[in-house]
Amino acid sequence: MIREPGPVKWMLRLVAIVYVALLVVWPILIVAQRTFAPGWQAIMTSLSSPEVQHSLQLTAQATFWSVLCNLVFGVGISLLLVRYDFAGKGVLSVLLDLPLSVSPPVVGLALMLVYSRDSPVGSWLYSAGYQIIFATPGIVLATTFVALPLVIREVVPVLTEIGDDQEVAATSLGASGWQSFWRITLPGIKWAVVYGVVLTLARSIGEFGAVKVVSGNISLQTQTSTLVVQDTYQNFEQQTAYTVSLLLTLVAVVCITVVTLLRPKEDKA
Structure with missing residues (x-):
């Protein structure tokens, strides 16, 4: 020191x-x-707006699927990067950081090119009855992409630090892969996973650029909370913009604060 x-x-x-x-x-x-x-009455009036309520529900839905996908994918990829050697490992590690480097509107444009109705993949999905762009699936894809590395970058250092001695010992004693994971690996990385999930949640709630491109920003259909903030502020409905902005901020701050307070002291160092 x-x-x-x-x-x-x-x-x-x-x-x-x-x-x-x-x-x-x-x-x-x-x-x-x-x-x-303006007082609590103005706040309640803003939150009772149909546009705001729908946007909050859509944001919660997109955030839920983003957190779930990145949790499963993040833990799996972390184990792959730390526990196994394979060709292209360095390239994969670099690609996983791409969502943090690329501008969100560029991410949205890339998703548009892949999943729009005029693209080969998009037209096939649309003919099968699945609309991605200008619909909820596109919003979930964009939100998941921008938060992709957060769980991985929390879990990988912890996995590297704890090593695999206990896992090898458990396997030699007859434990299956799942038993070793649930009883040894997961308890060792649980706080890294929790913190990665919280960061993913905070990032997903506040996503704007990529979502705006793929959603079309259609009121009462594909308008998330961050898009409501922009539209209401530009339309001189500042009270609604302030209320939704503060609500999104408080959710992120509360989640991070709770995890920080509950995290054991030895894990905070």
């Missing part, structure tokens, strides 16, 4: 606090202040 002189340490703390306050705390406080300024 680096031991800095007292003044340097306090200066670094001050810089960090000011930086976070200006970029995160201050904007959130302003949104909260403007949300509560």
